[in-house]
Amino acid sequence: MVFKKTAILGVGLLGASMAFAMKKKGLSKTISGFGRSEGNLRRALEKGIIDSYSLDAREAVKDADLVVLSTPVGAFLETAQIIKDAVGKDSIQTDVGSVKGALVYELESVLPRFVGAHPISGGERSGADNATDGLFEGARCIITGTDFTDPLALKKIEGLWRALGTKVELMDPDLHDRIYAYVSHLPHVLAYSLVNTLDTTDSRQIRFAGQGFRDTTRIALSSPELWRDICGLNRQNLLDSIKAFRQELEKIEELLLKNDLDGIEAEFTRARSLRKSIS
Amino acid sequence: MVFKKTAILGVGLLGASMAFAMKKKGLSKTISGFGRSEGNLRRALEKGIIDSYSLDAREAVKDADLVVLSTPVGAFLETAQIIKDAVGKDSIQTDVGSVKGALVYELESVLPRFVGAHPISGGERSGADNATDGLFEGARCIITGTDFTDPLALKKIEGLWRALGTKVELMDPDLHDRIYAYVSHLPHVLAYSLVNTLDTTDSRQIRFAGQGFRDTTRIALSSPELWRDICGLNRQNLLDSIKAFRQELEKIEELLLKNDLDGIEAEFTRARSLRKSIS
Numbered sequence: 001m002v003f004k005k006t007a008i009l010g011v012g013l014l015g016a017s018m019a020f021a022m023k024k025k026g027l028s029k030t031i032s033g034f035g036r037s038e039g040n041l042r043r044a045l046e047k048g049i050i051d052s053y054s055l056d057a058r059e060a061v062k063d064a065d066l067v068v069l070s071t072p073v074g075a076f077l078e079t080a081q082i083i084k085d086a087v088g089k090d091s092i093q094t095d096v097g098s099v100k101g102a103l104v105y106e107l108e109s110v111l112p113r114f115v116g117a118h119p120i121s122g123g124e125r126s127g128a129d130n131a132t133d134g135l136f137e138g139a140r141c142i143i144t145g146t147d148f149t150d151p152l153a154l155k156k157i158e159g160l161w162r163a164l165g166t167k168v169e170l171m172d173p174d175l176h177d178r179i180y181a182y183v184s185h186l187p188h189v190l191a192y193s194l195v196n197t198l199d200t201t202d203s204r205q206i207r208f209a210g211q212g213f214r215d216t217t218r219i220a221l222s223s224p225e226l227w228r229d230i231c232g233l234n235r236q237n238l239l240d241s242i243k244a245f246r247q248e249l250e251k252i253e254e255l256l257l258k259n260d261l262d263g264i265e266a267e268f269t270r271a272r273s274l275r276k277s278i279s
Numbered sequence: 280m281v282f283k284k285t286a287i288l289g290v291g292l293l294g295a296s297m298a299f300a301m302k303k304k305g306l307s308k309t310i311s312g313f314g315r316s317e318g319n320l321r322r323a324l325e326k327g328i329i330d331s332y333s334l335d336a337r338e339a340v341k342d343a344d345l346v347v348l349s350t351p352v353g354a355f356l357e358t359a360q361i362i363k364d365a366v367g368k369d370s371i372q373t374d375v376g377s378v379k380g381a382l383v384y385e386l387e388s389v390l391p392r393f394v395g396a397h398p399i400s401g402g403e404r405s406g407a408d409n410a411t412d413g414l415f416e417g418a419r420c421i422i423t424g425t426d427f428t429d430p431l432a433l434k435k436i437e438g439l440w441r442a443l444g445t446k447v448e449l450m451d452p453d454l455h456d457r458i459y460a461y462v463s464h465l466p467h468v469l470a471y472s473l474v475n476t477l478d479t480t481d482s483r484q485i486r487f488a489g490q491g492f493r494d495t496t497r498i499a500l501s502s503p504e505l506w507r508d509i510c511g512l513n514r515q516n517l518l519d520s521i522k523a524f525r526q527e528l529e530k531i532e533e534l535l536l537k538n539d540l541d542g543i544e545a546e547f548t549r550a551r552s553l554r555k556s557i558s
Binding site: 120121122123139140142178179180182183184186187188189190191192193194195196197198199200201203205206207208209210211212213214215216217218219220221222224225227228229231232235238239241242244245246247248249251252253256257259261262264265266267268269270271272274275276277278279 | 399400402418419421457458459461462463465466467468469470471472473474475476477478479480482484485486487488489490491492493494495496497498499500501503504506507508510511514517518520521523524525526527528530531532535536538540541543544546547548549550551553554555556557558
């Protein structure tokens with residue numbers, strides 16, 4: 001299956017990498033880009049990632065049979081409203097956002113052939129300059145069909161993400177958000193909070209950090225704007241996950257206060273064994 | 280400066296890597312090992328990392344002019360007590376432990392030519408099998424002299440760690456423990472607690488984790504026994520750092536409850552900027 005024209009709305013790391021991979025694999029005859037920064041769009045054009053661009057989303061989606069929402073996730077709904085009358089009847093729409101849940105239901109009420117997708121890849125880098133055609137290769141991609149999802153659109157989007165090299169998994173949008181609160185959104189909040197903790201003593205002491213600290217806080221290099229949006233859109237699940245985490249942390253705190261080192265070792269052993277299951 | 284005989288008490292990742300590097304650089308004519316597991320000691324011998332071994336620490340330190348404490352840090356004091364009458368008058372002693380503070384003062388009261396050292400390297404792997412001769416190359420090494428430290432011993436230990444390729448920094452043992460509570464011990468507690476948080480919902484959901492979660496929790500693969508010891512030995516600083524962290528996390532929680540996304544973005548931006556200073 002080859003698309004005639006793909007419109008990438010937001011040519012950042014994910015959008016540009018998707019365009020890059022689609023070009024390389026011949027999945028779209030032509031690709032247009034839309035974004036806020038003309039400099040970024042021009043560089044994507046020069047790199048051959050996109051064939052044209054516009055600063056007007058309605059212009060970018062004209063005649064596109066595939067539209068990809070890949071702006072920061074907080075702008076999806078507004079972008080959907082802007083393009084809804086400009087997308088053609090044969091066009092299908094998808095996204096690459098880290099939040100699904102209620103957002104998917106809202107998006108499909110605006111764009112009737114919308115199918116939510118969340119490729120589990122990316123990183124703390126951003127922008128078209130960091131795009132690679134292999135970003136999705138071997139990654140998991142969650143596709144969140146609902147009772148309202150157009151079956152043919154769902155099939156096409158599944159096929160697209162398989163063709164991009166991802167392992168596709170279908171999941172309810174609400175379950176997606178509960179799971180990703182714990183395995184992704186909470187870790188980001190913790191990483192940002194850990195770095196800020198150093199600010200409460202002498203922040204220059206950060207230079208003594210070794211590889212452990214660096215790895216643990218790598219995701220604190222991620223875009224604050226993007227993660228602000230994600231926190232806002234998955235607020236309740238995130239609050240639940242923070243509460244669950246606080247209880248685990250308080251368990252360690254209490255064991256420390258009681259100097260119960262055996263208890264601490266048991267908690268660490270439990271964590272290590274679960275972590276080993278994905279290493 | 281070349282040692283006649285080095286005794287490595289605990290031939291784990293750090294001890295074996297130190298022996299390995301000392302051999303490669305010709306820093307010791309002969310190296311003996313002591314440990315609990317004869318299998319591990321035999322493999323270290325076969326790999327040529329040590330020249331002899333004993334299951335008796337007193338035997339291993341006989342005639343050694345350098346003794347290195349590299350068992351899990353919780354066993355240092357007991358090991359020091361065992362060897363104190365067996366070490367010769369010309370012998371100097373050091374360690375590779377992650378905790379200094381009170382432990383250094385206790386160790387130097389038992390071993391009068393003890394100089395505390397903390398090379399900032401290692402990782403979640405353990406055992407002589409994972410030893411590499413380049414583990415310390417380019418790493419920082421904190422050396423914790425005190426008012427009681429023998430100046431000549433201090434000079435020799437500084438020279439040794441420089442010869443091993445580390446960037447040596449002198450620091451008060453108590454300051455060391457305050458700093459490393461924040462940049463190392465706290466991150467370990469958070470990583471273990473984050474993994475355990477997944478246990479509170481459905482632990483099988485861990486398979487949906489992406490690279491961010493993996494990086495953030497890599498150190499939860501570390502030895503529970505070692506980290507239990509570290510927590511116990513740096514208890515008060517660790518409790519302080521946990522408290523400071525909880526306040527940062529509660530700040531995010533309150534902003535989320537108020538749906539103050541600008542406030543959240545500001546916190547994330549503050550963290551990102553500090554984290555960038557070491558990236």
